[in-house]
Amino acid sequence: MAERAALEELVRLQGERVRGLKQQKASAEQIEEEVAKLLKLKAQLGPDEGKQKFVLKTPKETLTGKYGEDSKLIYDLKDQGGELLSLRYDLTVPFARYLAMNKLTNIKRYHIAKVYRRDNPAMTRGRYREFYQCDFDIAGQFDPMIPDAECLKIMCEILSSLQIGDFLVKVNDRRILDGMFAICGVPDSKFRTICSSVDKLDKVSWEEVKNEMVGEKGLAPEVADRIGDYVQQHGGVSLVEQLLQDPELSQNKQALEGLGDLKLLFEYLILLGIADKISFDLSLARGLDYYTGVIYEAVLLQSPAQAGEEPLGVGSVAAGGRYDGLVGMFDPKGRKVPCVGLSIGVERIFSIVEQRLEALEEKVRTTETQVLVASAQKKLLEERLKLVSELWDAGIKAELLYKKNPKLLNQLQYCEEAGIPLVAIIGEQELKDGVIKLRSVASREEVDIRREDLVEEIKRRTSEPLCTC
Amino acid sequence: MAERAALEELVRLQGERVRGLKQQKASAEQIEEEVAKLLKLKAQLGPDEGKQKFVLKTPKETLTGKYGEDSKLIYDLKDQGGELLSLRYDLTVPFARYLAMNKLTNIKRYHIAKVYRRDNPAMTRGRYREFYQCDFDIAGQFDPMIPDAECLKIMCEILSSLQIGDFLVKVNDRRILDGMFAICGVPDSKFRTICSSVDKLDKVSWEEVKNEMVGEKGLAPEVADRIGDYVQQHGGVSLVEQLLQDPELSQNKQALEGLGDLKLLFEYLILLGIADKISFDLSLARGLDYYTGVIYEAVLLQSPAQAGEEPLGVGSVAAGGRYDGLVGMFDPKGRKVPCVGLSIGVERIFSIVEQRLEALEEKVRTTETQVLVASAQKKLLEERLKLVSELWDAGIKAELLYKKNPKLLNQLQYCEEAGIPLVAIIGEQELKDGVIKLRSVASREEVDIRREDLVEEIKRRTSEPLCTC
Numbered sequence: 027m028a029e030r031a032a033l034e035e036l037v038r039l040q041g042e043r044v045r046g047l048k049q050q051k052a053s054a055e056q057i058e059e060e061v062a063k064l065l066k067l068k069a070q071l072g073p074d075e076g077k078q079k080f081v082l083k084t085p086k087e088t089l090t091g092k093y094g095e096d097s098k099l100i101y102d103l104k105d106q107g108g109e110l111l112s113l114r115y116d117l118t119v120p121f122a123r124y125l126a127m128n129k130l131t132n133i134k135r136y137h138i139a140k141v142y143r144r145d146n147p148a149m150t151r152g153r154y155r156e157f158y159q160c161d162f163d164i165a166g167q168f169d170p171m172i173p174d175a176e177c178l179k180i181m182c183e184i185l186s187s188l189q190i191g192d193f194l195v196k197v198n199d200r201r202i203l204d205g206m207f208a209i210c211g212v213p214d215s216k217f218r219t220i221c222s223s224v225d226k227l228d229k230v231s232w233e234e235v236k237n238e239m240v241g242e243k244g245l246a247p248e249v250a251d252r253i254g255d256y257v258q259q260h261g262g263v264s265l266v267e268q269l270l271q272d273p274e275l276s277q278n279k280q281a282l283e284g285l286g287d288l289k290l291l292f293e294y295l296i297l298l299g300i301a302d303k304i305s306f307d308l309s310l311a312r313g314l315d316y317y318t319g320v321i322y323e324a325v326l327l328q329s330p331a332q333a334g335e336e337p338l339g340v341g342s343v344a345a346g347g348r349y350d351g352l353v354g355m356f357d358p359k360g361r362k363v364p365c366v367g368l369s370i371g372v373e374r375i376f377s378i379v380e381q382r383l384e385a386l387e388e389k390v391r392t393t394e395t396q397v398l399v400a401s402a403q404k405k406l407l408e409e410r411l412k413l414v415s416e417l418w419d420a421g422i423k424a425e426l427l428y429k430k431n432p433k434l435l436n437q438l439q440y441c442e443e444a445g446i447p448l449v450a451i452i453g454e455q456e457l458k459d460g461v462i463k464l465r466s467v468a469s470r471e472e473v474d475i476r477r478e479d480l481v482e483e484i485k486r487r488t489s490e491p492l493c494t495c
Numbered sequence: 496m497a498e499r500a501a502l503e504e505l506v507r508l509q510g511e512r513v514r515g516l517k518q519q520k521a522s523a524e525q526i527e528e529e530v531a532k533l534l535k536l537k538a539q540l541g542p543d544e545g546k547q548k549f550v551l552k553t554p555k556e557t558l559t560g561k562y563g564e565d566s567k568l569i570y571d572l573k574d575q576g577g578e579l580l581s582l583r584y585d586l587t588v589p590f591a592r593y594l595a596m597n598k599l600t601n602i603k604r605y606h607i608a609k610v611y612r613r614d615n616p617a618m619t620r621g622r623y624r625e626f627y628q629c630d631f632d633i634a635g636q637f638d639p640m641i642p643d644a645e646c647l648k649i650m651c652e653i654l655s656s657l658q659i660g661d662f663l664v665k666v667n668d669r670r671i672l673d674g675m676f677a678i679c680g681v682p683d684s685k686f687r688t689i690c691s692s693v694d695k696l697d698k699v700s701w702e703e704v705k706n707e708m709v710g711e712k713g714l715a716p717e718v719a720d721r722i723g724d725y726v727q728q729h730g731g732v733s734l735v736e737q738l739l740q741d742p743e744l745s746q747n748k749q750a751l752e753g754l755g756d757l758k759l760l761f762e763y764l765i766l767l768g769i770a771d772k773i774s775f776d777l778s779l780a781r782g783l784d785y786y787t788g789v790i791y792e793a794v795l796l797q798s799p800a801q802a803g804e805e806p807l808g809v810g811s812v813a814a815g816g817r818y819d820g821l822v823g824m825f826d827p828k829g830r831k832v833p834c835v836g837l838s839i840g841v842e843r844i845f846s847i848v849e850q851r852l853e854a855l856e857e858k859v860r861t862t863e864t865q866v867l868v869a870s871a872q873k874k875l876l877e878e879r880l881k882l883v884s885e886l887w888d889a890g891i892k893a894e895l896l897y898k899k900n901p902k903l904l905n906q907l908q909y910c911e912e913a914g915i916p917l918v919a920i921i922g923e924q925e926l927k928d929g930v931i932k933l934r935s936v937a938s939r940e941e942v943d944i945r946r947e948d949l950v951e952e953i954k955r956r957t958s959e960p961l962c963t964c
Binding site: 164166172183407408411412429 | 633898
């Protein structure tokens, strides 16, 4: 018992040391070293035997251990009870925690919600502090690569439907990367940091990446060169076949596993009709620590017609991969639940769509109002309220101005500005005649409709595919 | 300048005193006293002339000043930069802040999102720590009571559509309450706290409320009795008329304003067809500080048939009111934007709907899958992937098991458990014949459909009003 208490104290102190190093922005290697020590100490504590109260919230160490170099971007908070809290950085870690807490072994779900990153917001680049993500994940032990293929099918389906232009999905595998680094001679301790450098190849040149690896991260130049030979390659399933024949890579067990799975994946992608959108790209290295197998990232391709435009510079629009070890980290007994999923970068896509609409100078409505209920003379508020209530009860989207005696011109102008297609005008004479004047805002044509036929007429005009209002 | 700096320092110190009193859970009266001093000091600072940097976030003082006695329920957080943050307690204060920051004077919006309260969660009572709210608000200067009436119309429309049973909307007005307290002899400083007591009349008896006011809050018994004469009354527009004739109440300017507005409101509610759902209830006092005019709250009525059941005990299912002063508190120049709105208690309603479904023993599906793509023999995964891709591309909601060679029986069982109505079974013989066997899970009937007709057949069967799958 005293031994255990001492161990727990060591764990606590080591945890504080790690936190301290992070706050001081020590080097990634130093932090990694101390985190490794922390994990070894924790492992010595052993599995929970009922003595340790496992309060599964989102412990700071857990979050920071998952996001690698991005961990400094987590919003850490302390509440008035002294509890340490963190705002979720993505929807994946919360998902894994949820599975562990509820002992779920098999679930498929989507989640659209806000996530929080303490970033330097650059609105034009689509990097916010609080923004939406849209995730889809499949958790469970299944036959290989079928759920992974479904994730890619869904990603392609979504991106195609959004009509944001041509896109490409880059695919790689963490095991291929690790195997490749091993045979190139990268020291184990530098794996993650070299991964980060390689990942920048989509934005900067190989020369720059090599300089960072050699000059800043202390990698031997010849090792960097060997990496360069691999990571500048991309292609289809033929590249997978080629690498399976590579004399050095095929000697590495991890790489072989990864290549085998990618080969199987490509077979499924062909059957699902999306293989033409997929590129096996050895430079894809994705910053997050928790991926264990296939990883993928979708980027927009600039069409020739847009060559003269400013590059959008928004990076990827969707990404994901397989992460078999994450749920186990939240389970007291370390029970694993394999997971694969994807995240759609909705905010980045919104930026793109917004820019395109602005360029087209298309007016975007902010409401779906179909009819404005208006009056042609004074003292007709009562009639307007009665009519708008009738339209609402019939499921028609209608509005009225919140004025007792609005001018007809103002009401018509309101429709122009808001893009409301129809006006139902109440007038004294029309009331006596039992009709409402229905006006088309676009054409300015007006026709008298019998009160009892109005709902049907409005529905007819608003239901046609090309609204002929 | 020195004067101003001194004033600012006084404001800061007074602010800390208020915070301190709250943390120590000092009496509401004492806090109110110090808050009033704080506001007077701030008022002396005068409007912003460009010298004072107004950083509009969600300052802790702002939140606590808005929620009255509920302010201890706010999640206060400090982030790693030392910034004081609070998690939003509702969607109304954020809305008001947003209007002020963006200088909006005229907007109508709905918002469905999570809010955070540091409450003692009682899951059966529908009181959570993190839960959804659904708000609708109309901001702007308009002719009186028209937007207020629309809010009530929307509230009734929503609650009716949800089919959760009969409901009643209680309506009152902050000015009537204040006027009534004044003529009854309630000291100004006790207004808010007496409000809280009166508000409990929907849950406890008048005797208990009177005891709290007299025994705990130091109200004179005869004052309490006078309050009792009023607050136990409720009715329709006739009660409004009656009180307009009340010799004492009609002497009070505030009360007269409130009664006049309620009279106008009832006229509009009759035109909108919902007056029968509305009750003018003088005991409705709603805990929040920021209401300035009409206030309303919807409660479910227990039907006679449910008399034998456990009372649901969830309180109100929707509420709202007019709050004309809130935006001005966030504007440096104190510019006011009148607002009125409502909040639907979605979590409470979910609880109710869940309980009802359980009682009916109705099975609730968690997915909308229409077809499972299955195989009758081994080595048909390829065909399943091709077919499911075809169905997905046609917009049909389909699934397949993530197994290379699943047993047919397991696939059928999966459909039973998940409530999937149709199975598209691929078999070796059927492949040769160019057909797919379409099976209805409910009836167990199977029929061979030509591959090229399958999509249409599935759409036909799944589109009928009463799905005849």
